[in-house]
Amino acid sequence: MPNIRTLLAGACALAAICTPLAAQERPIVFEGAIILTMAGETIENGALVIEGGKVVSVGAGIEIPADAERRDMRGMVIMPGIVDTHSHIGGVSGADSSSPIQPEVRAMDSINPRDSRIAKARAGGVTTANVMPGSGYLMSGQTFYMKLRRGQAIEDIAFLWDDGTVMGGMKMANGTNPIREASGFPKTRAKSAALVRTRLVAAQAYCEGEKETRDLANEALCEVLGGKRIVHFHTHRADDVMTAMRLRDEFGFRLVIQHGMESYKVADRIAASNTPVSAILVDSPGGKLEAMNASLAAAGILERAGVLTSLHSDDGIIDSRLMFRQAGLAVRAGMTRQGALRALTINGARQLGLADRVGSLEPGKDADFLVLDGDPLSVYTDIRETWVEGEKLFDLADPEQAIYATGGYGAGEDTLPGEVLDHSGEMIGGGQ
Amino acid sequence: MSARKLTVAAAFVASALSSSALAQDLVVRGERVFTMAGAAIENGVVVIENGKIVAVGPEATMEVPEGYEQLSAAVVTPGLVDAHTVVGLTGYSNQPDEQDFLETSSPIQPELRAIDAYNPDERLIDWLRGFGVTTLHTGHGTGALVSGQTMVVKSVGLTVDDAMVERRAMVAGHLGPGALGEGDKAPGTRPKQIAMLREALIKAQTGGEKDDKPKRDLQAEVLRDVLARKLPLMITANRAQDIMGALRIGDEFDIDVVIDGAAEAYLVLDELREAGAAVILHPTMTRHFGDYANASFISAAALREAGIPFALQSGYEAYVPKTRVVLWEAGFAAAHGLAFEDALRSVTIDAARIIGVGDRVGSLEPGKDGDVALFDGDPFEYTTHVIGVVIDGVVVSREAN
Numbered sequence: 001m002p003n004i005r006t007l008l009a010g011a012c013a014l015a016a017i018c019t020p021l022a023a024q025e026r027p028i029v030f031e032g033a034i035i036l037t038m039a040g041e042t043i044e045n046g047a048l049v050i051e052g053g054k055v056v057s058v059g060a061g062i063e064i065p066a067d068a069e070r071r072d073m074r075g076m077v078i079m080p081g082i083v084d085t086h087s088h089i090g091g092v093s094g095a096d097s098s099s100p101i102q103p104e105v106r107a108m109d110s111i112n113p114r115d116s117r118i119a120k121a122r123a124g125g126v127t128t129a130n131v132m133p134g135s136g137y138l139m140s141g142q143t144f145y146m147k148l149r150r151g152q153a154i155e156d157i158a159f160l161w162d163d164g165t166v167m168g169g170m171k172m173a174n175g176t177n178p179i180r181e182a183s184g185f186p187k188t189r190a191k192s193a194a195l196v197r198t199r200l201v202a203a204q205a206y207c208e209g210e211k212e213t214r215d216l217a218n219e220a221l222c223e224v225l226g227g228k229r230i231v232h233f234h235t236h237r238a239d240d241v242m243t244a245m246r247l248r249d250e251f252g253f254r255l256v257i258q259h260g261m262e263s264y265k266v267a268d269r270i271a272a273s274n275t276p277v278s279a280i281l282v283d284s285p286g287g288k289l290e291a292m293n294a295s296l297a298a299a300g301i302l303e304r305a306g307v308l309t310s311l312h313s314d315d316g317i318i319d320s321r322l323m324f325r326q327a328g329l330a331v332r333a334g335m336t337r338q339g340a341l342r343a344l345t346i347n348g349a350r351q352l353g354l355a356d357r358v359g360s361l362e363p364g365k366d367a368d369f370l371v372l373d374g375d376p377l378s379v380y381t382d383i384r385e386t387w388v389e390g391e392k393l394f395d396l397a398d399p400e401q402a403i404y405a406t407g408g409y410g411a412g413e414d415t416l417p418g419e420v421l422d423h424s425g426e427m428i429g430g431g432q
Numbered sequence: 433m434s435a436r437k438l439t440v441a442a443a444f445v446a447s448a449l450s451s452s453a454l455a456q457d458l459v460v461r462g463e464r465v466f467t468m469a470g471a472a473i474e475n476g477v478v479v480i481e482n483g484k485i486v487a488v489g490p491e492a493t494m495e496v497p498e499g500y501e502q503l504s505a506a507v508v509t510p511g512l513v514d515a516h517t518v519v520g521l522t523g524y525s526n527q528p529d530e531q532d533f534l535e536t537s538s539p540i541q542p543e544l545r546a547i548d549a550y551n552p553d554e555r556l557i558d559w560l561r562g563f564g565v566t567t568l569h570t571g572h573g574t575g576a577l578v579s580g581q582t583m584v585v586k587s588v589g590l591t592v593d594d595a596m597v598e599r600r601a602m603v604a605g606h607l608g609p610g611a612l613g614e615g616d617k618a619p620g621t622r623p624k625q626i627a628m629l630r631e632a633l634i635k636a637q638t639g640g641e642k643d644d645k646p647k648r649d650l651q652a653e654v655l656r657d658v659l660a661r662k663l664p665l666m667i668t669a670n671r672a673q674d675i676m677g678a679l680r681i682g683d684e685f686d687i688d689v690v691i692d693g694a695a696e697a698y699l700v701l702d703e704l705r706e707a708g709a710a711v712i713l714h715p716t717m718t719r720h721f722g723d724y725a726n727a728s729f730i731s732a733a734a735l736r737e738a739g740i741p742f743a744l745q746s747g748y749e750a751y752v753p754k755t756r757v758v759l760w761e762a763g764f765a766a767a768h769g770l771a772f773e774d775a776l777r778s779v780t781i782d783a784a785r786i787i788g789v790g791d792r793v794g795s796l797e798p799g800k801d802g803d804v805a806l807f808d809g810d811p812f813e814y815t816t817h818v819i820g821v822v823i824d825g826v827v828v829s830r831e832a833n
Contacts, residue, residue: 120720283760284559286524287752294753316719317752325764328814379767379812406768407720408728409699 027051027065028390032074036376038346039360048078050367053389058361077376079341081127081368081386082323083348083359085278086232086258086312087146089117089320094133094141094171100178100185101199103224104216105141107133108158108166113151116404116412117315122148122394123404124321125383126313127368128159128349128358135173135234136180138196142220143168143232145352147366149388159354161228169256169352170224172196173234174243175290193243200225200251230254230353232278236290238262245275256351259314261291264298267305276308276351279343280318281329299343300334309339310348321405328377341376456825457481457500460804461491462508466773468781468795478508480802483825488796503804503820503827507811509776510796511566511803511823513783514758515712515743516666516692518573519557520550520585524754533573533748535580539611539619540632542603542658543650544580546571550592552585556755560746561587562833563757564805564818567597567794569787573748574606574668574693577625578632581654582666584789586803588823597789602690603658605629606668607677610723626677633659633685664688664788666712670695670723679707690786692745695727701738710786711735711742713778715756716764718747732778733769743783758783763812775812808832 028050035046037058047064049056057063064070090111095102111131121129127148133140144158145167151157159167174192178185186192203221211218223229231253233244241263248255257263257277263270270277279302285294295301302309311326313319318326327340335343349359358366367390374381383405386394396402403411458480465476467488477496479487487494523530532549535541550570560568566587572580582601589595605611607625619625636655657663667678670693682689691697692712697704704711713732718724728734735742744765746756758779766775784794793801805811806820821829 282753283757284524284556284749284753284755286556286754287526287749289525289527291752291754292525316721319717319719322717325814331815332817377815379763379814381767406729407726408730409696409726411720411726411728 025052027056027068028071029064029068030071030073030078030371031064032072033076033078033371035361036077036079036341037361038080038342039362048361048369050387050390053367053391055361055363055365055367057363073371075373076384077372077374077381078361078369079372079376080345080359080361081148081370081388082125082344083310083346083352083354084121084126084129084313084315084320084323085256085310085348085351086280087121087126087129087131087315087320088134089121089129089315090115090131090146091117092131092133092144095137095139097136097180097182098184100137100180100195101139102137102141102217103139103170103220105133106166107131107141107144107168107171108154111144111146111154113154113157117320118146118148118157119394119404120407120411121313121315121320122386122388123383123396123401124319124323125370125386126320126323127386127388128352128354129320130169130232130312130352132169132171132232135171135177138172138174138178138186138192139199140171140173142229143171145169145354147358147368147388148393150391150393159357169230169232170220171232171234172244175234175236175240176288177234189240189243193247196247197250200247204251224253225251227252227254230256230351232256232258234258236261238265240290241266242269245269245273248275249273258312261294261298263307264295264301265293267302267307270302271306274308276310276347277302278310278312278348278351280312280314281326281333282318296329296333299330299340300336303335303339303343308347308350309343310351311340311343312348324376324381325379328379331377337377456827457497458802458822458825458827459496459500459502460508460806460822461502461504462806463506465508465796466510466776467797468510468773468777469797472773476508478796478804480804480822480825483802485796485798485800485802487798501827503806503822505806505819506809507807508796509564509805509807509811510780510794511801511805511821512564512758512779513567513569513743513787513789513794514560514565514746514779515569515783515787516582516745516747517560517568517570517755518748519560519568519746519755520552520554520570521546521573522748522754523551523554524556524559526751526754533571533579534575535572536576536614539577539613539617539628540651541576541580542578542654544572545600546581546583547592547596547599550583550585550595552589552592552595557587560755560757561821561823562818562829562831563759564807564811564821565758566803566805566821566823567784567789569601569745569783571601572604574604575611576606577611577619577628578603578605580604581663584787586823588826588828597792598787600657600663601787602664602666603654604666604668604692605678608669608671608674608723610668610670622673622677626681629681630684633681633687637685658687659685661686661688664690666690666692668692670714670727672696672699675700676703679703679709682707682709693723693747695724695731697740698728698731698734701734701740704740705738709740711740712745712786713742715745715747715758715761716768717756717761729764729768732765732775736770736774741782741786742778743786744778759811759818763814766812772812
């Protein structure tokens with residue numbers, strides 16, 4: 001009689017989506033590839049050994065476990081999975097229009113783990129994503145750090161804090177997006193800052209007090225003020241970037257500048273305060289007033305100033321499958337090749353506070369990696385395989401999966417991030 | 433004002449007004465020259481005199497004139513042709529006062545002319561030119577059943593007349609959910625769209641026949657030119673049923689229909705081929721939402737394999753970024769099954785032919801306009817730069833972009 005585990009495994013195979021009952025148990029070694037670990041020099045003709053969903057060892061001439069399954073990766077490039085520091089996959093939403101500051105709202109309560117956009121992102125090499133509510137609010141809610149495992153429920157694809165609760169940051173925004181006609185919303189930049197300051201001052205009082213009654217909003221803000229929950233601050237214009245940093249200096253939260261279209265103009269100030277920037281490079285300037293000075297050179301300028309810089313998709317502004325393209329464009333306009341690849345991986349992991357788990361291939365870290373058939377920065381290179389925690393979750397050689405890499409009938413209807421797109425695919429306010 | 437100052441001022445005005453006024457004699461060398469009129473030439477030379485190409489060939493077999501300005505690059509191609517954009521009618525800051533590509537007061541307005549709305553000073557034109565785009569098919573956009581006329585311009589010029597290549601290129605139409613009326617306004621459904629379009633064409637047909645001296649009717653005059661096949665009807669149609677609707681209209685009225693967008697063209701390849709319709713395909717990297725939910729990165733390759741003439745476009749962007757760049761869209765198609773030279777054709781000669789200016793631009797051949805793009809490597813690689821752009825024999829960009 002089959003045991004319950006076998007039965008469950010069969011059910012999983014039928015459903016094609018399920019949490020693995022156990023991460024891969026036998027070691028697998030990937031041999032002969034060029035390995036970009038993002039934690040040191042490029043390894044030519046190296047080997048990567050994984051076991052139990054973790055990296056065991058990586059390098060040239062390393063010891064191969066006797067019982068390992070061996071995979072020939074000659075001609076391939078292996079590198080860590082992409083950490084997308086700003087994404088809207090999964091049909092995410094957050095705050096509603098009833099007020100501009102809603103820290104109690106959680107992105108995790110909106111995300112559809114079956115959204116085809118997650119599979120597409122995986123086909124594009126994304127293995128970790130900071131999935132966020134929109135920017136039409138001063139504070140639109142708690143972001144969700146997604147690990148792109150198989151998953152049926154939101155907890156299956158979550159990162160967890162040590163206490164077992166779901167990990168994420170806090171989304172904030174300034175500039176034009178939160179300036180809205182709706183009641184209670186700011187009409188000017190100074191009012192935006194004043195509303196945030198007023199709210200954080202009130203939170204300070206709560207956090208220092210007895211906390212006798214539960215208050216979801218203040219509880220989340222205590223995590224912000226205590227440095228547990230990183231603030232991901234949508235901001236574009238150079239003066240708005242400075243305002244975000246001014247608020248950080250006053251209240252002491254941990255800050256990542258999100259988008260920062262004009263952050264290159266104040267790169268030295270950003271570097272001086274060790275503020276990371278999660279940047280986006282778009283195909284042309286404009287589309288909104290705050291993006292008029294968008295520059296492909298921005299990432300390179302930030303890099304040279306010494307800013308910890310990542311690149312993000314803001315999916316659906318940029319499709320998750322175009323992440324390597326962004327790195328390529330960054331190099332075109334002056335970023336170093338190594339810097340651009342780090343901007344896709346380890347730098348983002350550091351910005352999210354996940355660098356002990358993901359972003360590089362080092363012993364003990366999650367076995368999240370990509371198999372590429374050439375230079376990661378070449379338009380002609382394909383992602384052949386995406387591995388998450390030791391499981392191959394995308395394989396270009398399988399036609400049923402290849403469609404996630406290209407799109408087309410059968411790739412699934414995406415759950416639209418309402419913040420970004422309306423039904424006809426046209427942009428509405430609040431997304432970028 | 434001194435005579436010298438006057439001369440300088442006059443020269444400045446001349447240069448600003450017209451590129452051909454200052455057309456130089458140029459020699460452009462390329463380690464590889466893609467003429468799009470035959471095989472690529474190794475160590476090739478393009479000679480331009482008075483704004484026109486006079487000779488193209490391998491340097492070893494040519495007499496290269498002396499005393500001309502010399503440019504050289506790893507790769508030389510024709511100036512790129514964007515087969516469909518609304519740049520010049522939609523401003524980059526995206527404010528209401530500069531969005532002239534769509535008039536929503538009525539669903540059928542073919543009398544709207546692109547020349548009356550084009551802003552040649554628009555910054556996005558400079559942006560595209562910097563990436564080698566020298567010819568634009570631009571004008572009224574998607575979003576209305578019949579939105580107006582399009583035209584073909586060069587990406588230079590102080591006025592629309594300076595930029596002009598073709599004043600009227602096509603009439604722009606749109607079938608599908610993206611071109612429905614707001615609220616109770618017609619058209620509210622797909623069949624209503626088709627009924628209204630058929631009615632307008634029939635009215636134009638019969639209106640012209642009724643009497644010898646018909647009252648002038650600007651709408652009907654344009655539609656009569658469509659019926660007379662002087663102007664193609666470019667119909668934006670993305671879902672397969674909308675593409676079939678557009679082909680049905682073309683068949684019923686025996687008019688030239690160009691399918692624009694065509695996100696699901698790969699589902700109806702036989703029908704498109706039998707109808708003889710050309711396709712101006714959506715940008716390869718278009719977002720897979722809404723009408724484009726089933727778009728595929730491999731659509732260009734599928735069209736090529738089916739033998740359907742097609743070109744790539746930058747399309748219309750409502751938000752950030754405000755325009756795409758056809759160079760990159762072609763590169764992404766080349767990375768998804770389209771052969772390198774076919775991808776280059778889709779933004780040069782094939783695009784030029786589909787928009788009706790294949791005799792002037794799109795290839796490097798004697799007699800054609802001196803429009804050239806120079807690259808420091810494979811044009812489609814993300815990390816390659818456009819290092820020079822020439823329009824009508826004038827070097828309009830020397831930056832590395």
